[in-house]
Amino acid sequence: xxxxxxxxxxxxxxxxxxxxxxxxxxxxxxxxxxxxxxxxxxxxxxxxxxxxxxxxxxxxxxxxxxxxxxxxxxxxxxxxxxxxxxxxxxxxxxxxxxxxxxxxxxxxxxxxxxxxxxxxxxxxxxxxxxxxxxxxxxxxxxxxxxxxxxxxxxxxxxxxxxxxxxxxxxxxxxxxxxxxxxxxxxxxxxxxxxxxxxxxxxxxxxxxxxxxxxxxxxxxxxxxxxxxxxxxxxxxxxxxxxxxxxxxxxxxxxxxxxxxxxxxxxxxxxxxxxxxxxxxxxxxxxxxxxxxxxxxxxxxxxxxxxx
Amino acid sequence: xxxxxxxxxxxxxxxxxxxxxxxxxxxxxxxxxxxxxxxxxxxxxxxxxxxxxxxxxxxxxxxxxxxxxxxxxxxxxxxxxxxxxxxxxxxxxxxxxxxxxxxxxxxxxxxxxxxxxxxxxxxxxxxxxxxxxxxxxxxxxxxxxxxxxxxxxxxxxxxxxxxxxxxxxxxxxxxxxxxxxxxxxxxxxxxxxxxxxxxxxxxxxxxxxxxxxxxxxxxxxxxxxxxxxxxxxxxxxxxxxxxxxxxxxxxxxxxxxxxxxxxxxxxxxxxxxxxxxxxxxxxxxxxxxxxxxxxx
Ligand SMILES: Nc1ncnc2c1ncn2[C@@H]1O[C@H](COP(=O)(O)OP(=O)(O)OP(=O)(O)O)[C@@H](O)[C@H]1O
Ligand SMILES: [Mg+2]
Numbered sequence: 001x002x003x004x005x006x007x008x009x010x011x012x013x014x015x016x017x018x019x020x021x022x023x024x025x026x027x028x029x030x031x032x033x034x035x036x037x038x039x040x041x042x043x044x045x046x047x048x049x050x051x052x053x054x055x056x057x058x059x060x061x062x063x064x065x066x067x068x069x070x071x072x073x074x075x076x077x078x079x080x081x082x083x084x085x086x087x088x089x090x091x092x093x094x095x096x097x098x099x100x101x102x103x104x105x106x107x108x109x110x111x112x113x114x115x116x117x118x119x120x121x122x123x124x125x126x127x128x129x130x131x132x133x134x135x136x137x138x139x140x141x142x143x144x145x146x147x148x149x150x151x152x153x154x155x156x157x158x159x160x161x162x163x164x165x166x167x168x169x170x171x172x173x174x175x176x177x178x179x180x181x182x183x184x185x186x187x188x189x190x191x192x193x194x195x196x197x198x199x200x201x202x203x204x205x206x207x208x209x210x211x212x213x214x215x216x217x218x219x220x221x222x223x224x225x226x227x228x229x230x231x232x233x234x235x236x237x238x239x240x241x242x243x244x245x246x247x248x249x250x251x252x253x254x255x256x257x258x259x260x261x262x263x264x265x266x267x268x269x270x271x272x273x274x275x276x277x278x279x280x281x282x283x284x285x286x287x288x289x290x291x292x293x294x295x296x297x298x299x300x301x302x303x304x305x306x307x
Numbered sequence: 308x309x310x311x312x313x314x315x316x317x318x319x320x321x322x323x324x325x326x327x328x329x330x331x332x333x334x335x336x337x338x339x340x341x342x343x344x345x346x347x348x349x350x351x352x353x354x355x356x357x358x359x360x361x362x363x364x365x366x367x368x369x370x371x372x373x374x375x376x377x378x379x380x381x382x383x384x385x386x387x388x389x390x391x392x393x394x395x396x397x398x399x400x401x402x403x404x405x406x407x408x409x410x411x412x413x414x415x416x417x418x419x420x421x422x423x424x425x426x427x428x429x430x431x432x433x434x435x436x437x438x439x440x441x442x443x444x445x446x447x448x449x450x451x452x453x454x455x456x457x458x459x460x461x462x463x464x465x466x467x468x469x470x471x472x473x474x475x476x477x478x479x480x481x482x483x484x485x486x487x488x489x490x491x492x493x494x495x496x497x498x499x500x501x502x503x504x505x506x507x508x509x510x511x512x513x514x515x516x517x518x519x520x521x522x523x524x525x526x527x528x529x530x531x532x533x534x535x536x537x538x539x540x541x542x543x544x545x546x547x548x549x550x551x552x553x554x555x556x557x558x559x560x561x562x563x564x565x566x567x568x569x570x571x572x573x574x575x576x577x578x579x580x581x582x583x584x585x586x587x588x589x590x591x592x593x594x595x596x597x598x599x600x601x602x603x
Contacts, residue, residue: 097496115499127497131515131592140511144502174594192501 041108041118042073042195042228044094048103051089062253063089066103069247069256073195074226078239080291081249081257082298087232088124090254091198094230095121107196120194120227122185122202128173134160134184135169141192159187163217179210186214190221197227204234211235215242215271223267236291240264240284241271248290251298258290373561381566394554395546404546405536406574408464412471413532420476420528421521424483425513434484445477453535453542462543471535475528482524486517519593522586529578533571 049067052060064086071077079087092098093105096116105112107119120141128137139156143149160166163183173181182202189197202218203211219242222229233239239246246260262283268274275281355375362369369377385398392398427434452473456466490513498512540549548567555563 092496095500097499115502119500121497121500123493123497125493127491127493129494129498129512129515131518131590132511133592140498140503141501144498144504144507172592172594174592188501 040073043106043108044071044196044228044230045106045109046070046090046094046103047106049090049093049100049105050102051086051093051098052101065253065255067249067255068103069259071228071230071245073228075245076222076229076231076243077245077247078231078233078243079247079249080233080236080239080287081254082251082291082295083234084298084302085249085252085294086254087249088200091121091200091230091232094196095119095198116196118192118195120189120192120197122182122189122197122199124200124204124232126173126181126185128181128184128188130173132172133169134165134171134173134176137173137184138187138191141188145192155191156187159191160184162221163187179206179214182206182214186218186221190225193225194227197222197229199229199231201232201234203238211238212270212272218242219268219271236284236288237275238271240280240287241268241274246287248287248294251294251301257294258287260287369561370559371561373565377562378565378569381560381562382569385566385570393551395550398551401546401548401551402570402574404464404544405533405540405548405571408467408536408539408547409471409529409532409574411464412468412535413475413529415468416472416475416532417479417525417528419472420479420524421483423476424480424521425487425509425517428484428487428517429509429513441477441480445481449473449477450538453538457539457543462545466542467536467539467544467547470539471532474531474535478528478531479521479524482520483517486520487513489520490516518589522582522589525582525585526579529582530575533575537571 047068049064050062051064052062055061067086067090069077079090081087089098093100094107094112094116096112096114096119107116129140132140135153135156138159139149139152142152142155147155157166157169160169163186165180165183165187168176168180173184176184182205186202189199203214206214215238229243231239231242236246240262243262246262248257248260249255250257260283264274264277264279264283358367358372359375361367362372362374385392388398390397393401395401427437450470453466453470456469460466460469494512494516495508498508503511536547537549537552540547541553544550548571551567552564555561555567
């Protein structure tokens with residue numbers, strides 16, 4: 001316990017801002033993180049989840065059907081599936097932004113009702129507030145949770161340093177590059193020290209090199225905080241390289257096609273070099289076989305429908 | 308090796324080209340500015356000079372259409388005759404009265420417009436209940452309300468303030484309402500997940516987002532405030548520029564009307580300038596528009 005605490009405070013050790021932050025904003029998270037193996041409050045469980053939307057013409061459109069999978073506390077779970085299969089929809093159900101039409105979404109054994117406690121969400125689209133500075137954006141999380149302004153700003157500075165954005169505190173989002181904006185979003189998501197982290201194609205729009213750097217950073221930060229993660233991606237290599245578990249979804253209406261446990265040892269080290277290990281290639285091949293069918297089916301359907 | 312040297316040569320070449328481009332750009336911008344300024348002055352000279360000429364030669368009757376030199380003379384009289392400038396006190400008093408009515412009406416209308424706009428934009432139920440009524444009231448020619456206000460509140464400042472406020476309210480309200488409706492769903496969801504309370508969402512997300520719309524409406528709204536104050540004064544008042552205009556009209560003094568009009572234009576332009584300042588301050592986060600960040 002003491003050892004883990006030391007590693008958690010490690011990056012900011014000796015900095016007053018960081019110590020303050022740990023005592024206030026992070027207390028609940030840290031107490032829970034002390035032994036993440038039995039942090040039951042971070043277990044995510046979806047069973048039989050169906051989500052329908054009402055189309056403008058009044059018909060019901062089924063986005064996901066009978067989705068069931070679970071994410072253990074502290075586990076890194078990747079979700080892959082063809083476009084439009086309901087991945088983002090599933091995340092909005094876990095976050096509590098939306099309700100399932102059928103089935104249950106449980107976090108820590110409790111049915112999700114309202115915004116889920118201890119959750120952070122990195123959205124698929126840019127969701128930074130354009131009228132706030134980078135610092136203001138990152139400090140929002142603690143401020144909304146009642147942390148004093150001074151402390152919130154101090155820990156926001158610390159998190160910007162951790163994602164490598166020192167010196168950009170007073171910039172506005174539109175003055176940053178796409179990759180930098182994603183870093184800000186990552187800092188804003190992690191500053192609350194979430195026990196659950198939802199990421200919707202966080203690095204989807206980035207070039208390969210930036211993506212690799214950000215993935216490594218994410219793994220480093222995840223190993224310090226150890227939240228349960230649901231990570232949506234189109235990039236199967238990324239999914240296998242990062243995750244403990246990969247969920248493959250079928251083309252829409254999405255349901256779970258298969259779940260693969262990734263037994264690559266941790267810490268994984270660099271995301272670029274793990275790609276060449278035999279076990280990685282084997283897993284990648286296996287999951288790709290399963291995913292390819294769905295991608296082709298989804299593609300055939302969209303092109304078939306439009307023509 | 309060879310690639311290295313060509314590369315180096317390239318960069319130095321680009322550097323001098325860059326400085327040259329900057330110099331040419333600065334000169335081009337300066338030349339354009341000069342040209343615009345000259346053309347502007349030209350337009351003023353043609354319009355005012357043509358007017359003066361037409362009334363002097365006799366193509367237009369200065370008795371009906373006024374005359375620039377006459378207007379200038381009238382303006383000097385207004386400002387130099389102290390208490391005798393008008394039948395109801397100094398010209399400054401008239402300006403002060405109208406300005407006070409317009410500013411108070413503007414403030415009242417803008418604040419209530421923003422409050423109602425945000426509330427109805429946030430709450431679908433309220434929007435559904437009040438929506439049709441607002442549309443009806445908006446369809447009424449609201450200037451007519453001035454008569455009712457004068458009857459109800461007398462010829463003091465209150466009816467003018469109210470008329471100005473009503474005119475401003477609708478402009479600001481519809482913009483604030485629309486602005487709230489246009490808040491980015493992702494940003495809203497993000498704030499909610501971060502743990503913002505409904506009040507914090509209004510303060511940190513909804514209002515800043517709608518501010519672009521609200522401030523855009525304030526530009527037109529101040530014009531409406533002045534119109535409200537003037538119409539109120541024409542309908543019945545003891546002081547004010549509207550009364551000056553009405554008196555000048557009744558004594559067949561077009562130069563007086565134009566002189567008052569000129570003063571009102573100066574007031575409106577000053578207000579516009581202040582609102583633009585406010586806009587730059589509040590919306591400093593916005594990326595510069597393409598015209599501001601002009602490419603060479
Ligand atoms: N609010 C909504 N109303 C109606 N239909 C919706 C709504 N949200 C999503 N859908 C539909 O549900 C389906 C799944 O959408 P979702 O955004 O979850 O897909 P996704 O798997 O995240 O796709 P992508 O990988 O392209 O992001 C889509 O067909 C979409 O059109
Ligand atoms: Mg999506």
